[in-house]
Amino acid sequence: MSLTKKIPASTIRRLSHYLRSLEGFEEPGGTVSSEELAARGQTTAAQVRKDLSHFGSFGKRGLGYQVDELRTRLRRILGLDRTWRVALVGAGRIGLALFEYPAFRARGYECVAIFDADPKKVGLERGKLVVRDPSDFEDAVRELDIELIILAVPAEAAQEMAGRAVEAGVKGILNFAPIRLNVPPRVPVEDVNLVMELEALSFALSQNERSA
Amino acid sequence: MSLTKKIPASTIRRLSHYLRSLEGFEEPGGTVSSEELAARGQTTAAQVRKDLSHFGSFGKRGLGYQVDELRTRLRRILGLDRTWRVALVGAGRIGLALFEYPAFRARGYECVAIFDADPKKVGLERGKLVVRDPSDFEDAVRELDIELIILAVPAEAAQEMAGRAVEAGVKGILNFAPIRLNVPPRVPVEDVNLVMELEALSFALSQNERSA
DNA sequence: CTAGATTCGTGAATCTTTTCACAAGTGTGA
DNA sequence: TCACACTTGTGAAAAGATTCACGAATCTAG
Numbered sequence: 001m002s003l004t005k006k007i008p009a010s011t012i013r014r015l016s017h018y019l020r021s022l023e024g025f026e027e028p029g030g031t032v033s034s035e036e037l038a039a040r041g042q043t044t045a046a047q048v049r050k051d052l053s054h055f056g057s058f059g060k061r062g063l064g065y066q067v068d069e070l071r072t073r074l075r076r077i078l079g080l081d082r083t084w085r086v087a088l089v090g091a092g093r094i095g096l097a098l099f100e101y102p103a104f105r106a107r108g109y110e111c112v113a114i115f116d117a118d119p120k121k122v123g124l125e126r127g128k129l130v131v132r133d134p135s136d137f138e139d140a141v142r143e144l145d146i147e148l149i150i151l152a153v154p155a156e157a158a159q160e161m162a163g164r165a166v167e168a169g170v171k172g173i174l175n176f177a178p179i180r181l182n183v184p185p186r187v188p189v190e191d192v193n194l195v196m197e198l199e200a201l202s203f204a205l206s207q208n209e210r211s212a
Numbered sequence: 213m214s215l216t217k218k219i220p221a222s223t224i225r226r227l228s229h230y231l232r233s234l235e236g237f238e239e240p241g242g243t244v245s246s247e248e249l250a251a252r253g254q255t256t257a258a259q260v261r262k263d264l265s266h267f268g269s270f271g272k273r274g275l276g277y278q279v280d281e282l283r284t285r286l287r288r289i290l291g292l293d294r295t296w297r298v299a300l301v302g303a304g305r306i307g308l309a310l311f312e313y314p315a316f317r318a319r320g321y322e323c324v325a326i327f328d329a330d331p332k333k334v335g336l337e338r339g340k341l342v343v344r345d346p347s348d349f350e351d352a353v354r355e356l357d358i359e360l361i362i363l364a365v366p367a368e369a370a371q372e373m374a375g376r377a378v379e380a381g382v383k384g385i386l387n388f389a390p391i392r393l394n395v396p397p398r399v400p401v402e403d404v405n406l407v408m409e410l411e412a413l414s415f416a417l418s419q420n421e422r423s424a
Numbered sequence: 425c426t427a428g429a430t431t432c433g434t435g436a437a438t439c440t441t442t443t444c445a446c447a448a449g450t451g452t453g454a
Numbered sequence: 455t456c457a458c459a460c461t462t463g464t465g466a467a468a469a470g471a472t473t474c475a476c477g478a479a480t481c482t483a484g
Contacts, residue, residue, distance in 0.1 A: 193228075
């Protein structure tokens with residue numbers, strides 16, 4: 001148990017995965033062992049137990065984990081027991097796709113504003129929202145209590161908008177732009193870098209090719 | 213230097229990043245030191261040198277790395293010195309967004325077919341391609357020489373399509389479905405899991421909250 | 425040609441993450 | 455009640471990744 005010590009990023013990704021496994025599980029009062037959870041993820045029983053042990057000990061020896069309880073605990077650990085107020089910055093294809101992604105709302109992310117610098121897009125309706133001009137951005141962050149942004153603008157504009165967001169009080173950034181953002185360390189940034197994923201894949205593929 | 217030993221995944225992601233830095237660099241014959249490259253990425257000079265050393269030693273002591281040459285080498289290492297024939301499986305928002313992503317074509321990924329199980333989508337034109345019914349899938353893989361698929365279907369359908377793809381001879385999968393695919397180890401899978409990224413972010417955010 | 429300023433490549437040291445292994449609970453059935 | 459089959463939680467060991475530190479090249483200038 002360690003609430004203060006640093007938790008490996010890989011542990012967090014696995015927790016997320018365990019939660020998803022538990023959700024596709026319909027035995028309300030049932031239990032699950034680390035062994036079973038490991039089989040569903042792609043890991044080992046020891047890893048599951050170690051991951052969970054960072055946050056307390058909520059299993060019963062000889063029996064396993066209570067499905068409901070573990071689910072609730074994981075949701076709380078991952079910060080999913082509340083809603084997050086989100087703005088979409090950049091109303092291009094990728095941003096809008098995420099905006100309409102069902103899991104997005106389902107997991108407590110509430111999109112309360114959309115911004116785009118392209119005058120042709122400003123004013124368009126997307127669901128219940130209207131695309132705004134970025135000059136409004138700072139005001140909107142305060143008025144709408146925006147905590148988190150999805151940054152889906154071209155690489156050239158990304159650093160500037162990230163800076164403005166942090167300045168305005170945004171607490172975290174999901175970054176789709178293919179650059180490393182420079183922000184103060186208190187502001188977490190998660191990068192979703194499609195180019196990088198594709199390159200990792202083609203690397204693996206050409207490794208196979210070479211050894212064939 | 214080690215062409216056979218296992219390369220850490222984190223090294224590959226950094227190589228991808230170094231390449232991007234080098235591309236936004238216009239001094240054709242110039243050189244760059246590990247120090248400079250590190251400053252652009254978010255890493256250290258030693259890390260840059262160690263990463264590159266896995267693939268040979270292509271710097272000059274006292275001088276640094278030749279920009280052009282390093283660029284070419286990185287492209288080759290990452291398998292970007294050729295085109296990859298790709299099929300998009302699942303013509304939903306996310307799949308199409310990636311399909312139209314400019315970096316996608318620019319890096320040598322050529323989309324040669326689109327599939328979707330929804331009869332309402334089958335037959336629609338997307339760019340130069342027509343959305344096909346998945347019953348065609350195996351034939352198309354052979355005829356069009358498809359090496360790689362972008363799997364952007366709902367979670368329920370993902371494992372089945374992955375299995376069929378592998379069976380038909382597909383060599384790699386970029387997986388957007390939020391499940392771990394079960395495929396033989398020779399077939400590399402890269403996961404782009406938006407739910408997981410969001411959860412990592414809300415975890416980090418609520419950590420901050422707690423300590424505040 | 426020599427001295428001095430750079431900068432790479434790489435083994436060794438350090439730090440991090442995963443795996444192992446087992447004591448300590450828990451439930452079951454005779 | 456007792457023996458037995460399970461399964462957790464966790465230090466300790468092993469494996470993996472990053473950082474350090476320094477010898478060996480390379481270039482420049484005098």
